[in-house]
Amino acid sequence: MRxxxxxxxxxxxxxxxxxxxxxxxxxxxxxxxxxxxDVLAAGxxxxxxxxxxxxxxxxxxxxxGYPGDVDAVHRxxxxxxxxxxxxxxxxxxxxxxxxxxxxxxxxxxxxxxASIDAPVSGGDIGARNAAxxxxxxxxxxxVETARPLLxxxxxxxxxxxxxxxxxxxxxxxxxxxxxxxxxxCEALAYAQGSGLDPTKVxxxxxxxxxxxxxxxxxxPRILRGDFAPGFFVEHFCKDLRIALDxxxxxxxxxxxxxxxxxxxxxxxDQGHGRSGTQALWHLFSAAAVPSLQQ
Amino acid sequence: MRxxxxxxxxxxxxxxxxxxxxxxxxxxxxxxxxxxxDVLAAGxxxxxxxxxxxxxxxxxxxxxGYPGDVDAVHRxxxxxxxxxxxxxxxxxxxxxxxxxxxxxxxxxxxxxxASIDAPVSGGDIGARNAAxxxxxxxxxxxVETARPLLxxxxxxxxxxxxxxxxxxxxxxxxxxxxxxxxxxCEALAYAQGSGLDPTKVxxxxxxxxxxxxxxxxxxPRILRGDFAPGFFVEHFCKDLRIALDxxxxxxxxxxxxxxxxxxxxxxxDQGHGRSGTQALWHLFSAAAVPSLQQ
Numbered sequence: 001m002r003x004x005x006x007x008x009x010x011x012x013x014x015x016x017x018x019x020x021x022x023x024x025x026x027x028x029x030x031x032x033x034x035x036x037x038d039v040l041a042a043g044x045x046x047x048x049x050x051x052x053x054x055x056x057x058x059x060x061x062x063x064x065g066y067p068g069d070v071d072a073v074h075r076x077x078x079x080x081x082x083x084x085x086x087x088x089x090x091x092x093x094x095x096x097x098x099x100x101x102x103x104x105x106x107x108x109x110x111x112x113x114a115s116i117d118a119p120v121s122g123g124d125i126g127a128r129n130a131a132x133x134x135x136x137x138x139x140x141x142x143v144e145t146a147r148p149l150l151x152x153x154x155x156x157x158x159x160x161x162x163x164x165x166x167x168x169x170x171x172x173x174x175x176x177x178x179x180x181x182x183x184x185c186e187a188l189a190y191a192q193g194s195g196l197d198p199t200k201v202x203x204x205x206x207x208x209x210x211x212x213x214x215x216x217x218x219x220p221r222i223l224r225g226d227f228a229p230g231f232f233v234e235h236f237c238k239d240l241r242i243a244l245d246x247x248x249x250x251x252x253x254x255x256x257x258x259x260x261x262x263x264x265x266x267x268x269d270q271g272h273g274r275s276g277t278q279a280l281w282h283l284f285s286a287a288a289v290p291s292l293q294q
Numbered sequence: 295m296r297x298x299x300x301x302x303x304x305x306x307x308x309x310x311x312x313x314x315x316x317x318x319x320x321x322x323x324x325x326x327x328x329x330x331x332d333v334l335a336a337g338x339x340x341x342x343x344x345x346x347x348x349x350x351x352x353x354x355x356x357x358x359g360y361p362g363d364v365d366a367v368h369r370x371x372x373x374x375x376x377x378x379x380x381x382x383x384x385x386x387x388x389x390x391x392x393x394x395x396x397x398x399x400x401x402x403x404x405x406x407x408a409s410i411d412a413p414v415s416g417g418d419i420g421a422r423n424a425a426x427x428x429x430x431x432x433x434x435x436x437v438e439t440a441r442p443l444l445x446x447x448x449x450x451x452x453x454x455x456x457x458x459x460x461x462x463x464x465x466x467x468x469x470x471x472x473x474x475x476x477x478x479c480e481a482l483a484y485a486q487g488s489g490l491d492p493t494k495v496x497x498x499x500x501x502x503x504x505x506x507x508x509x510x511x512x513x514p515r516i517l518r519g520d521f522a523p524g525f526f527v528e529h530f531c532k533d534l535r536i537a538l539d540x541x542x543x544x545x546x547x548x549x550x551x552x553x554x555x556x557x558x559x560x561x562x563d564q565g566h567g568r569s570g571t572q573a574l575w576h577l578f579s580a581a582a583v584p585s586l587q588q
Contacts, residue, residue, distance in 0.1 A: 098488070121502035133502035158498040160490055168488040169498050175481040176504035179550075183473025186548040187466045190537070193544040194392070194462040196454055204452040204463050208415035208427035209525075210470035212506030231503075243484070250487040254480040255553065256473075 001149070003027070004053035004060035004080060004087060005044070006073050007094070008036040010229060011120070012063035014127035015093070015153045017042055022152040027053040054080035059149065060087040066238055067096040074104055074115075086113050089142050091149075093134075095119045095174070095239050098164035098246060101137060105163035114142035117163060118150060119170035121177075124230040125217065131155045135173070137166035171243040178240055178260035180214035181277060185284040187215075188222060192285075198223055218278040227272075227279040234273035237264045295443070297321070298347035298354035298374060298381060299338070300367050301388070302330040304523060305414070306357035308421035309387070309447045311336055316446040321347040348374035353443060354381040360532055361390040368398055368409075380407050383436050385443075387428075389413045389468070389533050392458035392540060395431060399457035408436035411457060412444060413464035415471075418524040419511065425449045429467070431460035465537040472534055472554035474508035475571060479578040481509075482516060486579075492517050512572040521566075521573040528567035531558045 001024050005016045008030040016039045020026050026044035030036050033046070040046055047053035050073045054060040060080040062073045070092050074080050080090055090108055092101065092115070101117035108115035116138035126132040132154035136143055143159050150157045160169050187210075191201045202223070206216045221227070240261040247254050263283055272279045295318050299310045302324040310333045314320050320338035324330045327340070334340055341347035344367045348354040354374040356367045364386050368374050374384055384402055386395065386409070395411035402409035410432035420426040426448035430437055437453050444451045454463050481504075485495045496517070500510045515521070534555040541548050557577055566573045 121499065121504055123503050126502060133498055135498045156498060156501050158494050160494055160498070165488075165490060168490055169485075169495055171488075172481045172485045172490070172495050173499045173502065173504040175484055176477045176499060176506070176509060179473050179477025179480065180504070180506060182550045183470045183477070186473065186550050187469040189546055190469055190541055190544070190548065191463075191466045193546050194459075194465075194540065196459060196462055196466070200452050200454055201463055201466050204427055204429045204450060204454070205415065205467045205470060207450050208420060208467065209417050209507045209511075210415055210467040210474070212470070212474060212508075213503045214506075215470060217503075246488065247484055250484070252483055252487050254484065256476045256480050256550070259549065 007063040011127040049078035054083040117166040135169035301357040305421040343372035348377040411460040429463035523570040
């Protein structure tokens with residue numbers, strides 16, 4: 001297919017490369033051209049705007065930062081919906097709000113374009129290995145058309161319902177990750193405080209009933225002092241804020257989520273916005289384990 | 295080896311059967327004889343007290359409920375240490391306090407008996423499949439002697455250090471499980487509140503960065519309304535209380551753990567002490583999702 005691709009961050013880059021490898025024609029644009037270099041080297045065509053990239057495409061896919069970016073990329077003055085010949089389907093893979101996904105779908109539909117929300121989980125590793133979980137909302141026929149593209153980037157593709165349901169499912173995903181990260185940090189604080197060897201601890205707990213992706217993938221990174229981003233703290237803050245707003249709109253009081261949102265916002269405000277989510281450990285190593293403060 | 299086994303609850307029963315299958319001679323006792331019937335049918339010998347069971351044994355193993363039970367089973371008037379000829383090694387696999395593990399080791403040592411703390415993780419399924427993670431504290435030579443027995447019951451056997459370190463590692467494990475369960479319940483409350491199909495949601499999130507043993511094993515049980523115990527709420531309450539006390543003694547303020555301890559105590563007080571840990575959902579389905587209250 002002829003595909004417009006917008007956004008070549010940590011994950012977007014790997015995902016775009018999988019589509020090229022699967023034989024698709026990619027037309028790309030992104031805010032910082034230098035970050036698109038390996039995708040261009042792999043054969044993609046550079047375009048100066050989403051509208052230009054999307055011209056006469058089958059599909060236009062966005063993987064950007066914030067809901068405001070999603071809005072601009074598709075509905076802005078040079079957005080995909082303003083293409084000379086608009087794409088047949090737009091797919092937003094950014095984690096964004098369910099409300100924007102529904103609005104985008106309704107405006108796209110009025111222009112004869114289908115719109116799918118398809119946020120992902122799996123981080124940088126999942127993106128690199130085409131092992132993402134992709135949570136899909138949108139009308140059934142368009143989702144089936146898009147499925148081969150999604151299958152080139154992910155391993156688990158689940159269609160949840162109409163527009164916005166993919167984003168809702170992603171919020172569920174982020175609520176789980178947030179609680180896992182809090183638990184991991186408290187657990188490591190206890191391990192260090194009680195004098196255990198944390199590497200042996202992860203070996204003991206990672207394969208049993210306490211095991212999780214966070215424990216087994218981010219735990220070792222914390223122990224190595226590796227806070228490089230698989231997923232940015234500042235993006236996770238955005239996701240948790242959306243989840244909390246949506247939960248409140250649904251009259252759900254989710255205290256664990258609220259605590260996670262506060263702590264991640266604090267972490268970002270302390271200058272760790274461009275670190276990976278495992279940097280939450282900085283708050284625990286600092287506050288809870290004074291002996292590490294040398 | 296000639297082994298005394300004390301305690302045939304949900305997990306102890308499966309674990310004892312693995313030792314019989316591995317060719318060991320088992321002498322068992324437990325509070326309620328009827329709960330030992332399948333172990334007796336498999337060839338174990340019934341004894342009327344821990345002291346009688348432990349007589350002339352190589353090893354005496356306890357898998358009971360509370361620290362008070364551990365104390366009675368080994369140090370009580372008819373405890374294993376009062377056997378006519380005491381065992382060479384006692385192994386407590388109950389989740390108990392690091393302090394009791396150290397005290398037991400020091401008293402046992404004065405009688406020429408080695409003492410190992412070896413609590414487990416993996417729940418009923420792990421016990422049944424001999425796939426437990428076993429967290430071991432004690433002197434190195436005794437741990438090596440015990441290792442073949444532990445390997446017959448578990449898949450991951452890690453020696454953490456001297457007496458009490460196995461229990462400390464188990465506390466790390468329980469801190470992780472507690473946060474996973476809270477996250478799972480908040481996530482399912484959000485999923486239901488936003489109108490998603492929770493079965494599809496678990497399919498989407500279970501294999502990615504939000505995945506965990508809790509999500510993949512207890513999530514489906516919650517959705518089926520299956521609150522049968524893999525691990526009792528009342529035992530988990532005990533574990534969380536120990537973890538919280540130990541954390542405070544280490545001057546660690548672990549808010550997530552404290553919240554989990556409060557919620558599980560509430561759940562127990564509402565009459566769910568003999569349900570499985572996944573019954574935490576009752577608090578969330580009741581408070582957070584009023585539409586489920588019919």
